[in-house]
Amino acid sequence: MALIEVENLKIYFMTRRGPAKAVDDIGFCIEENKTLGLIGESGCGKTTTAMSLMKFIKPPGKIVGGSIRYMGNDIVPMTDEQIRRLRGKEISIVRQEAQNALNPVLTIGKQITEMILEHETVTRETALARAKNQLNLVGISDQRINSFPHEFSGGMKQRAMAAIATACNPKFLILDEPTTGLDVVVQRQILMMLRNLKNELNLTAVFISHDLSVVAETCDRVAVMYAGKIMEESDTVSLYQNPLHPYSKALIGAYPSLKGERKQLKSIPGAPPSLIDPPPGCRFTPRCELAESICSREEPGLDPIDGRRVACHMVK
Amino acid sequence: MAQYLRKTNKLKEFFQLLFGHPMGAIGVAIITLFLAMALFAPFLGTVDPSASGDVDNLLMPPSSQFWFGTDDLARDIWSQTIYGSRISLTIGFVAALITVFSGTLVGLIAGYYGKILGEVLMRIVDFFMMLPELPLMIVLAAVLGPNMWNIILVVSLVSWPTTARVVRSQVLSLKERPFVESSRCIGASNFQLMFAEILPNVVPLMFAQAVIMITEAIYAEAVLSFLGLGDPTSISWGMMLHSVFESGVIAESYWWVVPPIASIVTLIVSFSLLGTAVSDILEPGYKEKKGF
Numbered sequence: 001m002a003l004i005e006v007e008n009l010k011i012y013f014m015t016r017r018g019p020a021k022a023v024d025d026i027g028f029c030i031e032e033n034k035t036l037g038l039i040g041e042s043g044c045g046k047t048t049t050a051m052s053l054m055k056f057i058k059p060p061g062k063i064v065g066g067s068i069r070y071m072g073n074d075i076v077p078m079t080d081e082q083i084r085r086l087r088g089k090e091i092s093i094v095r096q097e098a099q100n101a102l103n104p105v106l107t108i109g110k111q112i113t114e115m116i117l118e119h120e121t122v123t124r125e126t127a128l129a130r131a132k133n134q135l136n137l138v139g140i141s142d143q144r145i146n147s148f149p150h151e152f153s154g155g156m157k158q159r160a161m162a163a164i165a166t167a168c169n170p171k172f173l174i175l176d177e178p179t180t181g182l183d184v185v186v187q188r189q190i191l192m193m194l195r196n197l198k199n200e201l202n203l204t205a206v207f208i209s210h211d212l213s214v215v216a217e218t219c220d221r222v223a224v225m226y227a228g229k230i231m232e233e234s235d236t237v238s239l240y241q242n243p244l245h246p247y248s249k250a251l252i253g254a255y256p257s258l259k260g261e262r263k264q265l266k267s268i269p270g271a272p273p274s275l276i277d278p279p280p281g282c283r284f285t286p287r288c289e290l291a292e293s294i295c296s297r298e299e300p301g302l303d304p305i306d307g308r309r310v311a312c313h314m315v316k
Numbered sequence: 317m318a319q320y321l322r323k324t325n326k327l328k329e330f331f332q333l334l335f336g337h338p339m340g341a342i343g344v345a346i347i348t349l350f351l352a353m354a355l356f357a358p359f360l361g362t363v364d365p366s367a368s369g370d371v372d373n374l375l376m377p378p379s380s381q382f383w384f385g386t387d388d389l390a391r392d393i394w395s396q397t398i399y400g401s402r403i404s405l406t407i408g409f410v411a412a413l414i415t416v417f418s419g420t421l422v423g424l425i426a427g428y429y430g431k432i433l434g435e436v437l438m439r440i441v442d443f444f445m446m447l448p449e450l451p452l453m454i455v456l457a458a459v460l461g462p463n464m465w466n467i468i469l470v471v472s473l474v475s476w477p478t479t480a481r482v483v484r485s486q487v488l489s490l491k492e493r494p495f496v497e498s499s500r501c502i503g504a505s506n507f508q509l510m511f512a513e514i515l516p517n518v519v520p521l522m523f524a525q526a527v528i529m530i531t532e533a534i535y536a537e538a539v540l541s542f543l544g545l546g547d548p549t550s551i552s553w554g555m556m557l558h559s560v561f562e563s564g565v566i567a568e569s570y571w572w573v574v575p576p577i578a579s580i581v582t583l584i585v586s587f588s589l590l591g592t593a594v595s596d597i598l599e600p601g602y603k604e605k606k607g608f
Contacts, residue, residue: 087500114508115502151604165502
């Protein structure tokens with residue numbers, strides 16, 4: 001059964017020049033214990049989509065349509081108090097820039113126990129024992145429970161964030177660029193830690209990144225986003241081996257590969273379109289090599305092909 | 317504060333740091349001296365400070381019998397100075413406690429709930445800030461009567477808006493910090509965000525404010541008493557200055573003027589030193605810089 005089902009989700013940012021369609025009519029499912037990757041350029045709506053899964057959209061952003069079902073329950077009409085009880089307990093998040101996401105004047109232990117005490121009625125001792133267990137789980141010695149964030153390295157802070165996020169055994173974890181700002185060696189350690197955590201706690205996850213190699217390593221399925229739309233959704237292996245959508249091809253072509261022949265990296269000409277006044281038809285048309293007249297007239301649907309979904313007139 | 321220190325579970329370390337800080341060490345030493353003075357006044361004061369002495373001993377300069385000399389009623393000035401510290405310290409601590417507690421609470425709520433509630437609270441704060449401090453203190457003290465508790469009330473009433481403002485501005489910045497958003501993301505309630513996440517970040521500021529408030533309260537007491545609005549039955553440094561001014565011998569009797577002024581100045585300066593030291597120490601990372 002799908003743990004998360006998103007249908008026709010529309011999130012607009014109400015600007016003075018009109019609504020910016022940051023996320024425009026997208027839909028996807030995440031099966032239990034699977035990880036969905038969300039990739040795309042900056043500003044394509046990845047983070048907005050991910051944050052909407054815990055209904056965390058700050059004004060002027062607004063969910064204007066669609067539904068987000070967590071275990072069958074739509075969270076869009078929920079009240080603030082209802083959604084607050086879900087956050088952290090059922091749906092949790094590890095955000096980027098852990099250095100700023102930890103409270104500088106509270107010890108790590110305090111921050112984990114507080115999180116547990118907020119959501120569950122357990123004694124302080126139990127919470128403390130669980131906090132120690134959490135630290136061990138993410139690969140930090142429980143002797144560091146009374147350390148302050150500034151006494152941790154960047155990688156350790158990110159580990160601590162993961163420990164806090166999963167302290168209440170959530171079912172669903174949002175990973176918003178959890179490795180951004182870390183060097184590759186630490187990135188790898190963090191990815192291993194997250195994978196370990198995911199297996200240990202039976203987590204379902206959505207993984208946001210613009211680093212294609214990180215996504216390839218961690219995700220079961222991948223959705224490629226462009227200008228607020230999903231362009232292609234596929235299992236990871238097929239997407240990387242045989243991208244169907246011209247944008248996916250371009251994105252993967254713009255990324256260096258360690259193996260295989262040494263090719264000149266191709267950049268995608270042009271810039272992403274305005275989200276307030278997007279081009280008619282397919283939003284990628286102005287930058288697409290394969291574009292024909294139909295592309296700027298009709299918007300392509302996200303049609304299924306061999307267990308994948310692609311939104312392109314030229315792929316049929 | 318106690319909770320903040322218990323959390324670090326390093327009370328001993330805190331005092332080590334405090335004594336390692338030159339300003340802190342000097343401040344603590346002087347304040348301890350004054351506290352001891354207030355506490356052991358009956359043993360230190362040679363005679364009853366309010367008891368008039370022998371007519372022969374009016375306005376005596378310092379001597380072996382009267383260390384700081386006597387006033388125009390032949391009362392011992394040394395004893396008066398000792399007993400005066402009681403009033404100043406009590407008023408300072410109590411007024412600072414009330415001011416910082418209420419100011420922080422209002423600032424926290426106003427800063428956290430920006431919109432209507434915050435605006436309404438801040439307009440109330442503005443109202444109290446706009447009140448002319450000294451005339452208000454004089455009027456209130458005159459209306460409520462000369463009594464130590466009324467002075468505390470008056471001082472608190474005019475001082476809390478400053479703390480509220482300072483705390484609010486800090487909270488406004490803190491609530492936009494990523495760690496607050498992160499906590500909200502993992503389900504923290506408004507109450508928890510305010511008191512468990514934001515408040516600990518304001519603690520150093522509260523200390524700085526508390527110290528300012530202590531010094532202001534001591535100063536205000538001196539001013540009110542000097543103007544004749546203090547409690548005439550108790551002896552304070554302000555009352556001493558009032559008496560010396562009233563007596564008309566202020567130009568001749570330096571021994572009567574210097575002790576209260578020197579006491580006020582020394583106490584205020586030492587609290588300022590302590591305040592600087594404490595806010596330095598409570599800043600995360602200070603400990604490491606000092607090699608702890």
